[in-house]
Amino acid sequence: MILAFRLLVLLLLAFVIMPAAVAIVAAFEPRPIIAFPPQGFSWRWFERALNYEDFRIGFAHSVFVAAIASTISIVIGSMAAYAMDRYSFRGKATLEALLLAPLAIPHFTIGLGALILAAQIGQSRGWPVVILAHVVLVLPFVLRSLYVSLKNIDPRLEQAALSLGAKPGRVIWTVTLPALAPGLAGGWLFAAILSFNEFTASLFVTSQRTQTLPVAMYNYVREYADPSMAAISALYILLTTILLVIANRFLGLGRILGTEDGRH
Amino acid sequence: MAATDALRLEGVTKRFGAVTALHEAWLKVQDGEFITLLGPSGCGKTTLLNLIAGFLEADAGEIFIGGKLVTTLPVWERDLGMVFQSYALFPHMDVARNVGYGLRARGVPKSEEASRVAEALGLVRLSAMADRRPKQLSGGQQQRVALARALVIRPRLLLLDEPFSALDRNLRTEMQLELKEIQRRLGVTTIFVTHDQGEAMSMSDRVAVMSEGRILQLDTPEVIYGRPAHPFVAGFIGDATVLPGRLIARDGAEARVEAAGLAFIVPAETLGGAAPGAAVSVYLRPEDLHPIVAGEGLEGIVVSRAYLGDRAELVVECGAAGRLMLRLPGQAAMARWPVGAALRVGFDGARPVAFPA
Numbered sequence A: 001m002i003l004a005f006r007l008l009v010l011l012l013l014a015f016v017i018m019p020a021a022v023a024i025v026a027a028f029e030p031r032p033i034i035a036f037p038p039q040g041f042s043w044r045w046f047e048r049a050l051n052y053e054d055f056r057i058g059f060a061h062s063v064f065v066a067a068i069a070s071t072i073s074i075v076i077g078s079m080a081a082y083a084m085d086r087y088s089f090r091g092k093a094t095l096e097a098l099l100l101a102p103l104a105i106p107h108f109t110i111g112l113g114a115l116i117l118a119a120q121i122g123q124s125r126g127w128p129v130v131i132l133a134h135v136v137l138v139l140p141f142v143l144r145s146l147y148v149s150l151k152n153i154d155p156r157l158e159q160a161a162l163s164l165g166a167k168p169g170r171v172i173w174t175v176t177l178p179a180l181a182p183g184l185a186g187g188w189l190f191a192a193i194l195s196f197n198e199f200t201a202s203l204f205v206t207s208q209r210t211q212t213l214p215v216a217m218y219n220y221v222r223e224y225a226d227p228s229m230a231a232i233s234a235l236y237i238l239l240t241t242i243l244l245v246i247a248n249r250f251l252g253l254g255r256i257l258g259t260e261d262g263r264h
Numbered sequence B: 001m002a003a004t005d006a007l008r009l010e011g012v013t014k015r016f017g018a019v020t021a022l023h024e025a026w027l028k029v030q031d032g033e034f035i036t037l038l039g040p041s042g043c044g045k046t047t048l049l050n051l052i053a054g055f056l057e058a059d060a061g062e063i064f065i066g067g068k069l070v071t072t073l074p075v076w077e078r079d080l081g082m083v084f085q086s087y088a089l090f091p092h093m094d095v096a097r098n099v100g101y102g103l104r105a106r107g108v109p110k111s112e113e114a115s116r117v118a119e120a121l122g123l124v125r126l127s128a129m130a131d132r133r134p135k136q137l138s139g140g141q142q143q144r145v146a147l148a149r150a151l152v153i154r155p156r157l158l159l160l161d162e163p164f165s166a167l168d169r170n171l172r173t174e175m176q177l178e179l180k181e182i183q184r185r186l187g188v189t190t191i192f193v194t195h196d197q198g199e200a201m202s203m204s205d206r207v208a209v210m211s212e213g214r215i216l217q218l219d220t221p222e223v224i225y226g227r228p229a230h231p232f233v234a235g236f237i238g239d240a241t242v243l244p245g246r247l248i249a250r251d252g253a254e255a256r257v258e259a260a261g262l263a264f265i266v267p268a269e270t271l272g273g274a275a276p277g278a279a280v281s282v283y284l285r286p287e288d289l290h291p292i293v294a295g296e297g298l299e300g301i302v303v304s305r306a307y308l309g310d311r312a313e314l315v316v317e318c319g320a321a322g323r324l325m326l327r328l329p330g331q332a333a334m335a336r337w338p339v340g341a342a343l344r345v346g347f348d349g350a351r352p353v354a355f356p357a
Helices: A002-027 A044-051 A053-086 A092-104 A108-121 A127-151 A156-164 A170-198 A202-207 A213-223 A228-250 A253-257 B046-051 B093-104 B110-123 B141-150 B171-184 B197-203 B223-226 B231-236 B328-336
Strands: B007-016 B019-029 B034-038 B060-065 B080-083 B157-161 B190-194 B206-211 B214-221 B241-251 B254-259 B262-267 B279-284 B290-292 B297-307 B313-315 B325-330 B342-346 B352-357
Touching: A002 A127, A044 A053, A044 B262, A053 A092, A053 A127, A053 A170, A053 A213, A108 A127, A108 A202, A127 A202, A127 B279, A156 A170, A156 B080, A156 B141, A170 A228, A170 B019, A170 B325, A202 A213, A202 B325, A213 A228, A213 B254, B007 B046, B019 B046, B019 B060, B019 B214, B019 B352, B034 B046, B034 B197, B046 B060, B046 B190, B080 B141, B093 B110, B141 B171, B171 B197, B190 B197, B190 B352, B197 B223, B206 B223, B214 B223, B214 B231, B231 B279, B231 B352, B241 B325, B254 B279, B262 B352, B297 B325, B297 B328, B313 B328, B313 B342, B325 B328, B325 B342
Parallel strands: B034 B190, B034 B206, B080 B157, B157 B190
Antiparallel strands: B007 B019, B007 B060, B206 B214, B241 B254, B241 B279, B254 B262, B279 B352, B290 B342, B297 B313, B297 B342, B313 B325
């Protein structure tokens, strides 16, 4: 019986991993076609992916957007999480629901909305609109991560600091923020990964001048059908995995995703 | 002019919605006194401590610390040292930085901070641990760091919120003695909150017994135990056998009562307005009862016993009087009175108290 379950889990895992695995393996095809299994072994498509101008620029853009968007999200998210955790106010539940809502709103809706909004104020397809869309997309995750981290801070720590004569501002800087540091770092990294991988909303809000890596990849695949797509996918997975491992070090992913709420 | 009280509460009341957590607490604490707020959970002792600390705001009444009105003063201006059950050490600072936190908040110069931190750590015998992180310390050590952190600022009041309840029993006793000694040496006025009556009795100059948001009695441990002023206090502190009885006569400060066919002299003050003939409850301590060979007493059968090493507790069923609890030297009790043995209970020298039933 247990054996059967194990087999089932293994099959399920294989099923989930299969598409990625197939893409990675296909990247080593020497011929300029995407084929599985590959007829040989070659690094040439990795070389092409790394040297291709649009990918290089797209990568730089993605890093730029991810860094700015997750930083903004962390700043907004930490303030909102603090307010939601420490104060009760009218409409608190509504605010909570609202901030967590984009989880249920399709990315293309957010992209489209941001685009319409930007056009209204004559800011069509510049960096601000790309960053805005990404902030809206990652904020719920950041918020949830920080909210849970805040909940896990012993309120007695802040009380002890206050009783020792520290004013509230000093307490936030010397006690709350340091205690929150792992949550901030983990939340930031997770936001960066989400932003880095974001495609749907980016497709709406980026232009030729601001296209991010996933959009560059999409544009590439519309014109070419060689395995450099597979190669860059493999690189993408590698990078994301490294970042996720780091994020997991700072604090469990379960906490970021809000599925678990244990201490430490 | 009377000396200034270290702490004075004047009719302090706190409500949470429809629930009154604290009813008009009045309290005067002298300089250097060790006062314990004792009671079961939900009795209002922690609410009272949080009001003194300033974590809660009183709905009515005034609080004075060192003669200064602090009722609306924020926590950080009250000049307190506080120790929590959870230690509440800052996890990202080493021991020395933790202890120096209050000094830095006060803008004490670095050199002075270093010497005062060293002195405080010496006081709690942790000088060797100054560079450690809280996580690297045992529970007892962490609590000593928390104590040093609270004392280093030379607070007007030291507030302790069940500081030892997370420690195991032996360590707890050790910490109690250590705290008491440090407190006596420094002469710091201390408000201690606990639900552990042993802790309260052994450490305090005076104990405030609380129940349902009221301070029922505030007095020395001897008086609290020997002359409880309220049935709750009599039942909560120590063990008591309660016998239903009747008031026979009042005679100034004393009164005669009858219970289980025996006569007792009790203090009159706890009887309120009860008139002769009124029903009363007579509270007897286990040490008021002892086995006798002959004379006035009650015949009974041992129905259970618990051996506790130095002593044993016997429960004796005495007919209409019900079950009485005796506390006897352990070895002798085990040898002489097994369960089922007959035992005659005497009350010579008993100092019971009685309350209107």
